[in-house]
Amino acid sequence: MSDLLHNLARLDRTKVFLVVLVVGLVALFLPGILGGLILLAIVVLMASLLRLTWSIASPGARTMRLLILGVLAGLALAKIF
DSSP, rough: HHHHHHHHHHHOOOHHHHHHHHHHHHHHHHHHHHHHHHHHHHHHHHHHHHHHHGGGGGGGHHHHHHHHHHHHHHHHHHHHH
């Protein structure tokens, strides 16, 4: 797993942010189940990254990340149902 984190650390943070932002906005504007499923995929990927970085994140960062995951999961479920 450290290889994955090492490879992710080498990526340009601005480009990664912009790609995730565009995918998230597309998912929010897509109607119905498709948009919700894309948002759920983003939540799953973010949760797996949170799990990998849990031990090195500060308590404040952990709380904020969990809050963001909860909001995204709520939006995804609202779009699906």
